[in-house]
Amino acid sequence: MHAATLLTIAGLGLLSSAQNLIRDPSVYGPALEVVHLYYDEFPTGIAVSSKGRLFSNYPGGLNANDTNNGSNGRYTIAELVSNTTERAFPSTQINSPPGGAINYTTYPPSGANYANYFIGSQSIVVDSADRAWVLDTGRVLTPNGTLVGASYGGPKLVGIDLTNNTVIKTIVFPTTVAFSDSYLNDVRFDLRANLTKSGQGVAYITDSSVEGRNGLITVDLGTGESWRHLDGHPSVRPVQQWLGYVWGVALYAFNPGRPFGFNSFGSDGIALSADGATIYYKAVGSRYLYSIPTVRLRDNSATSEVMAQAAISNHGETGITDGMETDTNGFIYHGNMEQNSISFFNPANGTDTLFVRDPRINWVDTMSVGTDGYAKPSNVMYERKLTCLPSYLYFTVNQLCFGAGFYPGTDRTVRPYIVFRVKLPNNGTKVILK
Ligand SMILES: *[C@@H]1O[C@H](CO)[C@@H](O)[C@H](O)[C@H]1NC(C)=O
Ligand SMILES: *[C@@H]1O[C@H](CO)[C@@H](O)[C@H](O)[C@H]1NC(C)=O
Ligand SMILES: *[C@@H]1O[C@H](CO)[C@@H](O)[C@H](O)[C@H]1NC(C)=O
Ligand SMILES: *[C@@H]1O[C@H](CO)[C@@H](O)[C@H](O)[C@H]1NC(C)=O
Ligand SMILES: *[C@@H]1O[C@H](CO)[C@@H](O)[C@H](O)[C@H]1NC(C)=O
Ligand SMILES: *[C@@H]1O[C@H](CO)[C@@H](O)[C@H](O)[C@H]1NC(C)=O
Ligand SMILES: *[C@@H]1O[C@H](CO)[C@@H](O)[C@H](O)[C@H]1NC(C)=O
Ligand SMILES: *[C@@H]1O[C@H](CO)[C@@H](O)[C@H](O)[C@H]1NC(C)=O
Ligand SMILES: *[C@@H]1O[C@H](CO)[C@@H](O)[C@H](O)[C@H]1NC(C)=O
Numbered sequence: 558m559h560a561a562t563l564l565t566i567a568g569l570g571l572l573s574s575a576q577n578l579i580r581d582p583s584v585y586g587p588a589l590e591v592v593h594l595y596y597d598e599f600p601t602g603i604a605v606s607s608k609g610r611l612f613s614n615y616p617g618g619l620n621a622n623d624t625n626n627g628s629n630g631r632y633t634i635a636e637l638v639s640n641t642t643e644r645a646f647p648s649t650q651i652n653s654p655p656g657g658a659i660n661y662t663t664y665p666p667s668g669a670n671y672a673n674y675f676i677g678s679q680s681i682v683v684d685s686a687d688r689a690w691v692l693d694t695g696r697v698l699t700p701n702g703t704l705v706g707a708s709y710g711g712p713k714l715v716g717i718d719l720t721n722n723t724v725i726k727t728i729v730f731p732t733t734v735a736f737s738d739s740y741l742n743d744v745r746f747d748l749r750a751n752l753t754k755s756g757q758g759v760a761y762i763t764d765s766s767v768e769g770r771n772g773l774i775t776v777d778l779g780t781g782e783s784w785r786h787l788d789g790h791p792s793v794r795p796v797q798q799w800l801g802y803v804w805g806v807a808l809y810a811f812n813p814g815r816p817f818g819f820n821s822f823g824s825d826g827i828a829l830s831a832d833g834a835t836i837y838y839k840a841v842g843s844r845y846l847y848s849i850p851t852v853r854l855r856d857n858s859a860t861s862e863v864m865a866q867a868a869i870s871n872h873g874e875t876g877i878t879d880g881m882e883t884d885t886n887g888f889i890y891h892g893n894m895e896q897n898s899i900s901f902f903n904p905a906n907g908t909d910t911l912f913v914r915d916p917r918i919n920w921v922d923t924m925s926v927g928t929d930g931y932a933k934p935s936n937v938m939y940e941r942k943l944t945c946l947p948s949y950l951y952f953t954v955n956q957l958c959f960g961a962g963f964y965p966g967t968d969r970t971v972r973p974y975i976v977f978r979v980k981l982p983n984n985g986t987k988v989i990l991k
Contacts, residue, residue, distance in 0.1 A: 585898070586913035587980050592951060594641050594973035598623045598631065599960070602743075602880075603953045603976050604681045604689060605927040606719050611637040611976070612646060612689060613953070617658055617677040617697030618704055618740065619962065624677070624697040627657035633678040634691055641973070647722040651675055658697045659705055667737070668695040670710035672729050677711075683925070684746040684758075685991040688725065689717040692744045692762065695735070702813040702961060706737035714744065714760060714776060728781045730774070738769030743880060743923070745829040745836070748778075748991035752833075752855060755779020758991070761836050761854060763793075763824040771795075771823030773838065775854045784857045786865045787849075793824035795842025801877045803894050803919050803958045811966035820963075826881035828889050830904065833990045837872075837881060837889050837902070844874040846891070846902055846909075875902055875909045879957075880923035882950065884985035890950060892921025899924075899952065899979075913979050920957040926950055926987045927978075948986035949978040 598615035599622075605611055614634050617624035625631040632645035632652035645652045654674035660667050668676050677697040682690050695711020698704055712735035716726035735741060742765035748758035757779035764772050764785075771793040776783040787793050798819045801808045810820040822841035829836060829851070837848045853865040876893030883889055888901035890912065898914040899921060929948040954977060956970040 583897070583916050584914060585911055587982075589913060589915055589917070589977045589979050590949075591975060592640075592978050593637050593976035595643070595955075595975070596641060596972050597643060598635075599970070600922075600953055600955055600974055601957070602678075602680045602682075602923040603925050603951050604683045605925050605951050606683050606689070607687045607928045608719075609927065609929065610719065611951070612681045612683075613637060613643065613976075614678040614681045614691070616679045616694070618679065618694055619698070619957070620960065620968075621698035621700055621702050624699070625653060625658045627653075627655065633658075633675045633693075634681055637976070647717050647724070651724070659699060660708065663708075665703075665705070666699060667705050668697065668707045668711040670708035672710040672713060672727055675715070676707075679741060680743045680923070682744050682746065683719075685748050685989045687719055689719055690744060690746065690760070691715040691717065692741050694739070694741050696740065702966075707735060707739065708737070712739065712741055714762075716778075726778070726781075728776060728778070728783070730783055734774055734783045734785055735764075736766075736769055738766055739764045740766040740769070741774070742825045743827050745827050746778075746990070747829060747833045747851065749833065753777050753779060759851075759855060761827060761829065761851070763827045763838060765823045765825040765841065767821045767823070771840065773824065773827075773836070773849075773854055775857070786854055786862060787824075787869075790866055790869070792845070792847040792869050792871070793838070793840060795821045795823055795840050796844075799842040801895060801958070804897075806958070807964075808958050809964035811962060811964045813966070817964040817966075826878050826891060828881035828883045828891075829988070829990070830889075831883055831885055831887040831988045835904070839875075839878050839881065839891065841877070841879055844876060846872040846875045846878075846889075848872065848904075872902060872907065876900065879921060880952075882924035882926055883988050884926050884948070884950070884981050885988055886981070886983050886985040888982075888985070890924055892918075892924075892952075894919065894921055894958075899950075912982075917975070917977075918954055919959070920955055922953040922955045922957060924950055924952040926981065926985075928987045947980045947982070947984045950981055951976060951978045
């Protein structure tokens, strides 16, 4: 090396150690509290009941070790019973399909067809009437990491009464709504009676399939009918050659027995506006945030699809996001994983704002707002007019991007996976639509 170059390098070293250079502060916003540490299965979702009970789901569709094989005791839904332990919910039995979650008598192997058992759940959500709903994809991974197709009976929405932990409703999706290669990802509820003739409210679901059709599904919770909209529309699709980065690492896709490629996660995160009038949605494999009036999703008439496509709003890029959530401020909270952060989109001014940032944040999977701040006693918990203290935003940080589904295809996650919570701004709390 030239002597002058060596001198310059030495000089730079002296300069940087002699000065306080501006640097990334890494931390921003209200303090994060650690609520739960997972040492057993790999979680994605987190749900909080009005009494503060916590529930998670563990998708066998994302981690082959969590696929119930009939004798390994794996569960796909659990209650978080202490700071570091979980227990199958609502029972071990419903989490244990006889013979396991995979039907090996078909070729290729397929998801078992039991409507009365959980196969592989990607979401659990507590609605405005304090009932838990389990969204089952009907799909899991084989031991070599191949995602099996669903069979009728697998993909379903199961409602659970939290006062006695019993199943109150099972809505099985027809194969024209949940295809065998669909991946039912996340769900939001609006229980207002005047939305439907049957008067029991609706659910809105994302299909995030990496290999099939993406779209939004609407369910009439009274009749059990369901239908799809926006199938294949660019707003529910990943963008071509999408490449995210978390903690500086490029997130290429790994598929067993195939060259590595680009991830193609479709519509995944979904949030209902505080007035129930708008659904916000986002594909993981895209940085764009979109919305659509919910009336367009509830409509299933002959012209409903063209009207739905005409009603989509594009709010521009808001970073890389998995789950999303709303509060009474009307903010749409979402992970911005490349920034180790959670931001919120404010529909009132059309812009995205940093909320919290922390080096412990990696893959922000799912969010859930509690009712912690509502005035006590608990029988008036849902009275919106009451003065209240802020509730918390709960969210899972699960290192999904360091798992076996990403290049180089080995599990590089380090337990424990985490649930954090953080106080909402301006006394924000859970939106109640019933
Ligand atoms: C199920 O998994 C357990 C634990 O990993 C293993 O010991 C057992 O052989 C598996 N059984 C089947 C039927 O694959
Ligand atoms: C669980 O965590 C909470 C909050 O950090 C703490 O107050 C409590 O003592 C912990 N409980 C146990 C059994 O460790
Ligand atoms: C497995 O597949 C066979 C053939 O389609 C079917 O008859 C059987 O009911 C399936 N069993 C389960 C548990 O999915
Ligand atoms: C559980 O509670 C619900 C609502 O109160 C009730 O309809 C149902 O019958 C109860 N189930 C059992 C098994 O007690
Ligand atoms: C449904 O009822 C709510 C009040 O619960 C009202 O604000 C809303 O405008 C009604 N919606 C329709 C479509 O009638
Ligand atoms: C993985 O296992 C499935 C089911 O047993 C089999 O059909 C497939 O060929 C295997 N794939 C690889 C890449 O080994
Ligand atoms: C948009 O609204 C949020 C919440 O009130 C606020 O923090 C942010 O600064 C606003 N953004 C702009 C550009 O005004
Ligand atoms: C599954 O468990 C095995 C044995 O403990 C471990 O080596 C492997 O990394 C695990 N795979 C995943 C995807 O967690
Ligand atoms: C939150 O509620 C408390 C208690 O009612 C009140 O004192 C405080 O001013 C409120 N804060 C905001 C930002 O509205």
